Amino acid sequence: xxxxxxxxxxxxxxxxxxxTFRCDPISEHNRLYWYRQTLGQGPEFLTYFQNEAQLxxxxxxxxxxxxxxxxxxxxxxxxxxxxxGDSAMYLCASSSPGASGGSPSLSSYNEQFFGPGTRLTVx
Amino acid sequence: xxxxxxxxxHVSVSEGALVLLRCNYSSSVPPYLFWYVQYPNQGLQLLxxxxxxxxxxxxxxxxxxxxxxxxxxxxxxxxxxxMSDAAEYFCAVRPGSARQLTFGSGTQLTVLP
Numbered sequence: 001x002x003x004x005x006x007x008x009x010x011x012x013x014x015x016x017x018x019x020t021f022r023c024d025p026i027s028e029h030n031r032l033y034w035y036r037q038t039l040g041q042g043p044e045f046l047t048y049f050q051n052e053a054q055l056x057x058x059x060x061x062x063x064x065x066x067x068x069x070x071x072x073x074x075x076x077x078x079x080x081x082x083x084x085g086d087s088a089m090y091l092c093a094s095s096s097p098g099a100s101g102g103s104p105s106l107s108s109y110n111e112q113f114f115g116p117g118t119r120l121t122v123x
Numbered sequence: 124x125x126x127x128x129x130x131x132x133h134v135s136v137s138e139g140a141l142v143l144l145r146c147n148y149s150s151s152v153p154p155y156l157f158w159y160v161q162y163p164n165q166g167l168q169l170l171x172x173x174x175x176x177x178x179x180x181x182x183x184x185x186x187x188x189x190x191x192x193x194x195x196x197x198x199x200x201x202x203x204x205x206m207s208d209a210a211e212y213f214c215a216v217r218p219g220s221a222r223q224l225t226f227g228s229g230t231q232l233t234v235l236p
Contacts, residue, residue, distance in 0.1 A: 004166070033223060042127075042213050042226030043167070056222065091166060112224060114159075114166035 002026060004115035006092050012121045013082055020078045021118045025094030032075050033112060034067055036060065037089040049075060082122045089117045125150040125216050129227035137235045142186075142201040144230045146214030149195060156197040157215040157224065158188055167213065173197065184208070209234045 005024045013019050025032050030051050035043035046065070048056045051072040061067075064082075069075040079086055093112040130145040148154060155174045159167040171182025178190040188199045197214060211231050215224040 031222065035224075040132075040228070042215075042229050043224070045223035045225070048222050058223075093167075111169055111172065114168070116164075116166045119164075 004092055004094055004113050006090075006115040006118050008118055009116060010119050010121075012123065014123050015082060015084060017082055018078065018080045019082055019120065020076055021090055021092075021120075023075045023077070023092030023094075023115060025074070025092070026096075026113055027073075029094035029096050029113070030072065031095045031097070032069055033093040033095075034075070034077050035091040035093065037091055037117070038087075043091050046077075079120075082120075084122045087120055087122045089119050091115065091117045125154065125218050125221075125225050127214050127216050127225055127227035129212075129214050129230050131230055132228065133231045133233065135233040135235055136204045138206055139203050142199070142204045142208065142232065144199040144212050144214075144232065146188075146197045146199065146227060147195055148197060148214070148216045150216055150218050152218045155217040156188075156190060157217070158182065158186070158197075158199050159213045159215060159226075161211045161213065161229075163210075170199070170212075204232075204234045206234050206236065208232060 007022045032049040034046040037043040045058050046061050047067050049069040052069050064080045067077045092115045095112045126149045128147045157172045158170040160170050161167050170186050171180045173180045173190045181187045186201045188197050190197050211229045213229045214227045217224050
């Protein structure tokens with residue numbers, strides 16, 4: 001399967017613990033996104049990478065959250081000192097450079113491909 | 124800033140009936156518009172997208188949507204609902220200059236036998 005993968009799929013932790021999630025994007029995609037989805041809501045943007053550079057961060061990304069993409073391939077999202085309000089589905093997506101930055105097909109331009117998500121429960 | 128409003132958090136239709144899911148957006152620049160579907164415990168799958176050109180966009184599984192700039196709408200339709208269409212549907216906007224998507228709060232579609 002060559003889609004976006006995320007690990008783990010489910011994580012239960014106690015308040016105050018640190019957790020780390022991993023995302024493996026589609027191999028030729030240089031853009032990677034993290035979103036958070038709470039129950040009954042649409043996904044909310046957290047942060048975005050182009051290759052290894054973190055180019056944008058939402059104000060939702062408090063200082064307890066850190067994301068990395070050290071080699072421009074997989075990414076990790078760490079939450080320190082988890083709180084019950086952090087309970088959510090964490091979604092990763094990737095996309096190709098687009099017509100201006102590479103040679104993907106027009107049909108894939110701008111499309112973000114989502115992984116299955118990591119569901120975090122903080123007790 | 125951009126935003127997306129999906130009217131109706133829950134929509135029920137009978138199998139074979141028309142599906143209409145409403146989406147209105149606001150954006151300060153010409154947007155790209157998307158509809159995604161999410162099945163339980165799964166990620167989002169792209170149904171269709173509008174970037175430029177023809178305002179009536181056809182997607183997968185028989186869905187289509189029409190971009191109406193004057194109404195700032197991008198409603199999703201399907202002529203005949205199937206039981207397998209039961210899922211949550213999200214409308215999203217991406218202003219041309221941005222990279223991230225802004226999603227609506229979603230519409231849960233129930234298909235009744």
